[in-house]
Amino acid sequence: MCYFEQTRWNCGYWKWGTFRQQCEKEYRTGETCGLKLVYSWQPAQGPCKICEQKCKKERRIDKMLNDIQRWQREGNRRATIEKTMRDVNDIQLQINELLASHVERERTL
Numbered sequence: 001m002c003y004f005e006q007t008r009w010n011c012g013y014w015k016w017g018t019f020r021q022q023c024e025k026e027y028r029t030g031e032t033c034g035l036k037l038v039y040s041w042q043p044a045q046g047p048c049k050i051c052e053q054k055c056k057k058e059r060r061i062d063k064m065l066n067d068i069q070r071w072q073r074e075g076n077r078r079a080t081i082e083k084t085m086r087d088v089n090d091i092q093l094q095i096n097e098l099l100a101s102h103v104e105r106e107r108t109l
């Protein structure tokens, strides 16, 4: 077991930082045994990169839904509306993937 710094976000996301201390089982210098343990951790500022990407995508969806509503009022934009609906779906799927990897990361702490 080797010890590493860790950075933690408020949302539960985390990442490994610099290597701190080698374990007794591993004698090769510069090598780590593969089992990482937390030496100490620091809170990170702002949202994690996954939350940040998710926010951006959510804002895009909001904008697209607004556009769709406007087009529906204006009429005569059926093809554009359908295309944008598909785009909204695609982005929603990407958001779901981001959420899944976020949850996965929180679980492995």
Ligand SMILES: [Zn+2]
Residues within 6 Å of the ligand: 009, 011, 012, 013, 047, 048, 049, 050, 051, 052, 102
């Ligand atoms: Zn996050």
